[in-house]
Amino acid sequence: MSEAFKTRRVRVRAGAGYEVEVGAEVLGVVGETARRALSEHARRVALISNRRVFSLYGGRVLESLRAQGFEVADWLMGDGERYKTLHTAERALAFLAESKIGRADAVVALGGGVVGDLAGFASALHLRGVSFVQVPTTLLAQIDSSVGGKTGVNTRAGKNLVGAFHHPRAVVVDIETLDSLPRRELTAGWCEAIKQGAVGDRRLFEQTRAFLSEERGEASLRRSSRVARLINLVAAQVEFKARVVAGDEREDVGRTDARSRRILNFGHTVGHALEAATAYRRFRHGEAVGYGMLAAGEISFRLGLLDASELELLRQAVRLAGRLPPAADMEAASLMRWLATDKKAVGGRVFWVLLEELGRARVVDAADIPQRVVLASIRAALGADRNSRRQV
Numbered sequence: 001m002s003e004a005f006k007t008r009r010v011r012v013r014a015g016a017g018y019e020v021e022v023g024a025e026v027l028g029v030v031g032e033t034a035r036r037a038l039s040e041h042a043r044r045v046a047l048i049s050n051r052r053v054f055s056l057y058g059g060r061v062l063e064s065l066r067a068q069g070f071e072v073a074d075w076l077m078g079d080g081e082r083y084k085t086l087h088t089a090e091r092a093l094a095f096l097a098e099s100k101i102g103r104a105d106a107v108v109a110l111g112g113g114v115v116g117d118l119a120g121f122a123s124a125l126h127l128r129g130v131s132f133v134q135v136p137t138t139l140l141a142q143i144d145s146s147v148g149g150k151t152g153v154n155t156r157a158g159k160n161l162v163g164a165f166h167h168p169r170a171v172v173v174d175i176e177t178l179d180s181l182p183r184r185e186l187t188a189g190w191c192e193a194i195k196q197g198a199v200g201d202r203r204l205f206e207q208t209r210a211f212l213s214e215e216r217g218e219a220s221l222r223r224s225s226r227v228a229r230l231i232n233l234v235a236a237q238v239e240f241k242a243r244v245v246a247g248d249e250r251e252d253v254g255r256t257d258a259r260s261r262r263i264l265n266f267g268h269t270v271g272h273a274l275e276a277a278t279a280y281r282r283f284r285h286g287e288a289v290g291y292g293m294l295a296a297g298e299i300s301f302r303l304g305l306l307d308a309s310e311l312e313l314l315r316q317a318v319r320l321a322g323r324l325p326p327a328a329d330m331e332a333a334s335l336m337r338w339l340a341t342d343k344k345a346v347g348g349r350v351f352w353v354l355l356e357e358l359g360r361a362r363v364v365d366a367a368d369i370p371q372r373v374v375l376a377s378i379r380a381a382l383g384a385d386r387n388s389r390r391q392v
């Protein structure tokens with residue numbers, strides 16, 4: 001018999017306002033949550049997932065939705081970033097139409113960020129927008145992508161270039177689903193968790209680092225203590241994301257302050273360059289962000305914004321996230337070419353998210369940073385991985 005853990009509830013003040021429930025073994029409440037959050041006229045639910053996640057968790061979610069009287073149809077998309085396309089969205093839309101999902105009905109997304117972004121996008125388009133509920137099953141999706149209303153797909157022109165802001169009506173996070181997550185996916189999620197603390201909340205950074213440090217320690221935590229701490233940590237991460245989103249819901253292009261949504265792009269300038277330069281094959285997104293944070297930290301230090309001791313803490317935290325794929329063979333100079341194509345550029349200007357200290361970001365125009373500083377910082381960051389033997 002499993003222990004009962006206290007579920008944490010986080011309110012997101014964006015869209016129509018919604019709640020994120022964070023708990024252990026809570027897939028069985030998805031039906032009740034949907035019943036509470038959706039219109040009283042909701043009758044049908046379209047469950048979108050992929051084969052891998054559905055085979056692990058689909059049964060419990062279906063059962064819980066049906067127990068609440070919903071008529072449920074399920075549809076499984078392909079697994080992986082390459083399926084986050086307009087073509088898949090079109091197939092999802094055909095499924096919603098065939099399943100007769102009406103204006104009061106809803107879509108439930110069960111899976112990682114790929115499923116959530118695609119299902120959210122389809123629900124934003126179907127009948128000009130129907131409700132959706134997120135049930136994220138990767139760490140990245142639980143602390144980041146399921147909260148904040150960004151939905152979308154990739155096109156030939158680049159990642160996430162087509163999409164819509166469409167907030168879920170509710171989010172149910174079951175941290176037990178992380179038990180089946182491959183190690184690299186966890187590392188990628190931890191990198192994003194470190195990012196969120198680093199840019200805006202020192203206590204969150206410390207909480208994340210302390211959790212990881214105990215995880216990696218010799219004496220493993222008692223299971224009950226670990227689960228409770230993980231619930232609290234994921235809830236704290238969600239609270240942080242919710243706070244940023246509430247303050248700058250649509251990522252206002254005019255904002256460059258330390259509370260703007262843009263600060264969530266810390267580590268993404270070099271991260272995107274690493275992903276693009278390796279045709280999205282070598283790194284999970286979060287792993288590339290891990291290197292990107294090290295590079296942005298180095299720049300911050302070399303510009304005199306960030307103390308050496310703070311940079312060292314950042315390096316330690318990234319190490320604790322897990323092993324990153326080697327990157328020391330990558331040419332820093334050739335990565336510079338990709339930096340100029342940053343899709344977050346505004347009016348042709350690329351902005352870096354840097355750090356003044358852990359917990360406080362500063363957005364800086366790339367034109368104000370000498371190229372030699374960027375180059376040297378990227379080299380230092382790529383060589384900083386303890387597993388790399390070769391230097392750039």
Ligand code: NAD
Nearest residue numbers: 052079080112113114115137138140141145150177180181
């Ligand atoms: P993902 O959705 O591809 O999931 C990673 C892998 O883990 C997949 O193979 C998936 O099938 C598998 N998986 C998922 N849950 C599992 C579980 N519990 N057990 C075992 N395997 C499981 O990757 P991701 O990192 O979750 O999401 C990345 C996507 O999120 C990208 O497309 C990115 O653009 C998007 N994203 C969106 C936002 C946003 O605000 N909307 C923010 C960040 C990232």
Ligand code: GLY
Nearest residue numbers: 144148150261264
């Ligand atoms: N993941 C970045 C954002 O939601 O804005």
